[in-house]
Amino acid sequence: MSEHEELPVEVSGPVHVSRLRVWIWRLGIAAWLVILAFALAALHKEWAHFHAKDFKAALARLGWMHVGLALGCTALSYFSNAAIDLFSLRWLGKKVSTVKALGCSYIAAAFSLNAGGTLLGGGGVRMRLYTGLGLTPGEVARMAGFAVFAGWAGNALVAGILLILSPAALPMVGGALARGIGVLLVIAVGCLLLWNYWRRGKHDVDENLRWPPTGLLFAAILSSALDWVMAGMAIRVLLPGDLGNIGTAGFLGVVLVSQLLSALSHVPGGVGVLELSITRLAGAAVPHAWLAAALLCYRALFYLLPFALAAAWMGGREAWAHRRKVTRSVEILGGVWMRLGPRLGALLALGGGFVLMLSANTPMLAARRMWLKDTLPLTFVETSHFLSSIAGVALIVVARGLQRRVHAAWWAAVLLSIAGMILSLLKGFDYEEALLLGFLLLCLIPYRDQFHRHAAMWSRRFTVEWWFLLIGLTTVSVWLGFFSTRHVEYRNDLWWRFSFDGDASRFLRAQVGVAVVLIAVLLAQWLRPTPPRVRKKQAELSDEKRAKVAALVAEAPQCQAHLALLGDKMFHFSRSGNAFLMYGEQGRSRIVMGDPVGDEDEWDDLLWNFNETAEDEGRRVCYYQISSVTLARCIDMGMRLFKLGEEARVSLTEFSLESPDSRRLRQARSRAVRDGMSFEMWTPEQSKAHMTELRTVSDQWLDKHSAREKSFSLGRFDEAYLTTGPMAVILKSGTILAFANLWCGGSKEELSIDLMRYGSDAPGGVMDYLFTELLVWGKEQGYHWFSLGMAPLSGMAAHPLAPLWQKLGSLIYLRGGAFYNFRGLRDFKEKFHPEWDPHYLAVPSPWHLPAALTDITTLIGGGWRGVMGRQNRKISSNASP
Template sequence: MNSKKNNRAQEILEKISYLLPIAIFAFSLWVLDRGLQPLQLNEILVSFTDIELWSVLFASVFTLLSYIALLGYDFLAMRYIGQSVSYKDILRSSFTSTSISYSIGFNPLTGGSLRYRSYSAYGLTLLQIGKIITFCNITFWLGVCFVGGSLLSFYPIDLPGSLVFYEIMLKALGVCLLLFLICYLVLCLQHRTFSVKGYEILFPDVRTALLQILVSSLDSIFAGCALYFLLSHSGEISFPYFMAMFLVAQTIAYITTIPGGLGAFEALMLLALAPHLALETVIVALVMFRIVYYLTPFLAGLIVLSYSEFNARKEILINLHKKTYLTVAAFTPQVFAVLIFFAGILLLFSEALPPQMEGMRIIGTIVPLSLIESSSLFSSMLGVFLLILANGLWKRVDGAYLLSVAILFLGSIFSILKGLNYIESGILFAIFLLLLPQRKHFYRKSSLLNQSFSRDNIIAIAVVVLSFIWLGIFAHEHVEYSQELLWQFGTNMHVSRFLRSVVGISAVLVIFGIMRLLGGSSKDLRLPDEGEMAKTKEIIRTSTDTNSNLVLLEDKYVLFDEPKNTFLMYGISGKSWVCMGDPIGNSKNIKELIWDFHEMANLHQGWTVFYEVSEKYIPYYLDIGLTLIKIGEEARVQLSEFSLEGSAGKDFRYSVKRMEKDGYHFEIMEPGEIPAHIEELKSISDAWLETKNTKEKSFSMGSFKTEYLANFPLAVIKKGDQVAAFANIWVTANKEEMAIDLMRYDPAISNTTMEYLFTKLMLWGKENGFRYFSLGMSPLSGLENRTLAPLWNKIGSTIFTHGEYFYNFKGLRAYKEKFNPIWEPRYIALPKGIKQMFVLKDIALLISGGTKEIFTK
């Protein structure tokens, strides 16, 4: 019952997270519309020509100073945690996290995720990174508390008479901010600590706290100055009043979680400045502030981040000798997704703004009116189509590519026909020419209706559409709207064309939404039925991957490709959708199947994870935006080289002679014989589990189930007719590889039993023509513990070296090394950033079967 309530509450919160930012943005546009009623669009456009170059230069200088102050947050944070990271690395990490998170939403999680990705690569622990993120967020608020609190408390805020009540509220807010600041300083003076989930976190010393206040205050003041100097008549308002209102607007915009506080910040600043300055001056200054303070650093940060991501991908693929993927072309879909989204905005906004009358006059003498009107309507509908298709391009869907090419071409034609907009047409045609030769990068044969749209996708489309409607209403606010306007036609009937465009894009969005609802997802969540299990067995028989046999446990979901000759198996733990191993089957369909799985996880708001994968399909995992961490190495013995002869086989000869001297012998038990021995085998398994003080594991390894074991021959060790040990044998049809999964032995017999079983089984495999014998994975082996190694490598290497209490990692590696195997790395492909720690927890729970079992041997 509680679980259902929790799920219901989670669904409600999820819907609120989608609707609240959109609702706040719509309300902000309404406030802006009311504030700008005295103005007309052409007055604002003319005001842009009046802006002075020196004011833009001053704004740029103060923007630079503000971001330099923001860099100080991270330098102070490094000093606070006592770590030494190079200035260059701190500079890059701090700039990318702040410039991007400020523009896509004043969201501490965004900046935190980016900081985690950067600093974990420099060897910082999760706790240290958490301290940095917390320290930087607190530092930001300290500046707001000091500057805002001081101004609101001690400077007389001269609000209009109708807003006197808000003046009292602002005074109270200022006092609260200063009280918070004083409490923080007192705690720093006392050097107090606080506990978070058992970790002690120390307040910084007073000197560091004062530096925090100084740096963040300078950041706030410099940011305010950037806007202040863009107000060409700023002398008409006092700087203290302006700064107080600026910080109030910035703080409220932060809380709204709208990307960059867009709309909310502008509405609040307009309300604060309109009584003192000309409306057109305020609007022009706010637009220029967006460009100078947000957009320019965002683009710079995006370039730096893309370069870093490209280098990270390049390093991974070079290490794997996959040089064919080392080109910028790997990011082509993302680049064109952004361009297509921009093209959609261009088509929509051109419909909202009045056209050039000269162009309309010329085109009206050449083109029939019906063609002009239909071109205008179709342009807006094509614009909203492009907003939707950008998501499909990002995900490399071929249908999105074909439609985008067609729409760009048609859009460039319609731009001419609707009003001789040759600049708009040229931009669309240029994007068309750039996209046309990129067909090979869009290879997914997937339905556009089944593509998942993230919260950010939906909010971005909603923001653009709402902005289009608001801009059109504002541009034509002098017109009295009526139903008759929809049916009026003429070269000068711009309002009518705009209203028809609103109806057209509304119809597109409604129809697309209904089709998605009716279509649903083609993949349902259920364990495979008998027919599907039969199909997996057919695929397994032609597979070269012995791990494919794990599907026969029937404890995992199965996802097939369209022809049903390839599948992957997965489990769900928390928000993590974990695929066990690489996909199995026809390699031509692997790429598409990986994307299908990623889409399905996204549709259910889950995180895509591939556990214990080889190097074979790593470029595909990188394509869907995952990163890799190494979790160990698999040992594979080349059976043609394995022998009991010579010094290398001395230990194996000893094990064989000793066991056979004691009366043990090796044999293969065929699947048909297993039911007759099942009780005997179960008693051995139960005794083994009891001795190991553990429960059956799942997901990534077999468990004792009669139905499961009946699929395989067993390698057994007997003393007389009594079974002493057994292991089920995985084989591939072409004899490429053999392996064992479930290994159990009677605890009362010699500890050389399993070595004897391995030895005899390898000799049996060699005699029967198998090429390799897999000894399974050695967890955490092969990870380097260098100073600048990634965070996971350092943790894994430390556990491998000193983790004997939990598991004998070193002993297992040393034991398998005796067989002189070939070591092949194994990885987890998982999302980037802070999500990784939750994913690793989910995988541990999935494999162990419970929290308690994680810590048992």
């Protein structure tokens, strides 16, 4: 386990955790499981009247021509969907290779269609792929918003036209009403285009960048419309030529309405919901056996096959990206799977376990049944069938441990995969399952070291989300088993009937094994000792650990690590002690300041362990001001991200005081020199000798701004802290006018300042002079970057498609000058021509955001008294960041 040491704190009582917000959030996750169960039950009722032989006959009717046409429509649908990203990239002015953009869009769409809004959704995939092409997370979010807007506008346009042409697509309403709905949908799309055109014409050139050109948006909507039409045609070509009164146009309308309902349900892939909707709306025109066969084939061709190709494409894409960095194919494959394999492990364990359970609950193919009769004893087949269902549910259980990178889960998954491959071949020569499990082994075996956490399998309770996922997958497989054997009359002797034709008997016995495993897991989780939610008094940080923190801070390339030296943080160390998180506590929140510090190879284990420890103690985990370095890890842990602002960084390797862009800086420097000011760099010993004068300047600055000392995310005037590094000082006739303490990053990667204050007698422009001299000094010393600090709420998107948080932040940034000069602070930093890097807040869910922001503000302000006691004053443009 990781060492977990903190600075001394007071003893506090038990933590009273409110579960209301947590349960409201989790009810949303439970909702799609309820919808899934309802859809499967209703679908079972709809399809219960036809016999299995009718279904097999309908499947036999589908030939290679039908499959080929369906694949062609599927390809056109995915291509049209991917083309929307090309339009959004053109809107953003990003030059990305067309092939790369189409590939990224296709992969993200395949993951999103199959996983929906669950733990395995495509949002994180899209973020990873496009940020790898040089886009910022904010730009990727704008692309996603554009795609959602164009996608559903295209759906509305096609649905409206089809309802006008064939109102029979909505049999539950009259023809006139259906046509009226169609007209309203078409008019709504036209109004949206006119509104976009009006908004672009109303704003200036800069504001127009937030609104896509109307022609471009219309082209994206047409592309989306083609996507929806081809998605419907992929089902239509699998059905008989004559659809009766409903016709092809009416059936396409049915598919569009059904796709909308399945999307609103948030059920992954719309499983059950899509099939039920199409059956209810178009079932009168097509025999149910034929419709079921077409929908099953469509599910495989439109959902599962593109998903498998997307996973393979990701591997190929990574290999191609690294083709120039390695010389041998083995090294290429190793580099690809080092990043991709472990992350696919949990997903493939879920998929492999689910497929094993489905296979154990469905009848054996006739050809394979005959082969088994002639090859293997019945005992082997019966035993393999029973054990494969147990291996399937066990793999789903183990997937949670794989996500947490637990070493014991790796061993369990490897052994279960090998056993599942053998059992799949013995129970029915199911080589498809064996190949899937073999692929899982390829993601696990080569990278045993990636699953380095030596926690026990039951070291943490399953989250409610994982219980929902486990129960949902089990429910689907059990329903499929009952549906497949619904024409077999139940008798008590089915339980002990053993024969090659006894599919129903094998299904019943398999469910007993699955139930035993689930009950055992439930009891193990329920009876697991729960750590007491009581804050214990922490031992004072040892001298050895203090020295270790100081050493890691000195080696850290990012300057923000120096906040660990303030003395107001608690620390969570990695197992080896070579990395740590610094954090503080306020209310229920455990707030981490910035990115982890230390060996990056230990960050995964460090972050997971911190999250789990906080969860055991009933704490809300918040990651404050994290950069893109930690972004992907927070996404993997299921955290929700909210942009806080942007950090200004000046490239010192490219900085030159003689360049045309630095004219204002040269003027500020010359004016300061004429006024008799000088710049000096003081050692810690010099700073200590002049500490009284420095405190006088600091007090004058606080009085002028009616401010109090901050903490946690900002430095404060503390002698021990200010003497941990050099000090930049502006003097005039030996009197200190202004000062700033410096943060020096390891390997001279970055240079920054923290506490920056000037006296009441300091002339205007003193801060410009200070920053100019620091940039010149940093360049001379060989530093690569100079950080000017963060501009809060900077870079927020105000587009209607942007998330609510970004629109609110943009409004405060533009209109909140009465409380804080957000724009003035960014304008002050813009004069140094920096590059802007986004910083984020990560919280467990959006429900936690208000409480997290309140706790963070209170912690930085030094408590409620510090927050409420501040006067509302504008911060001048040359005030401390």
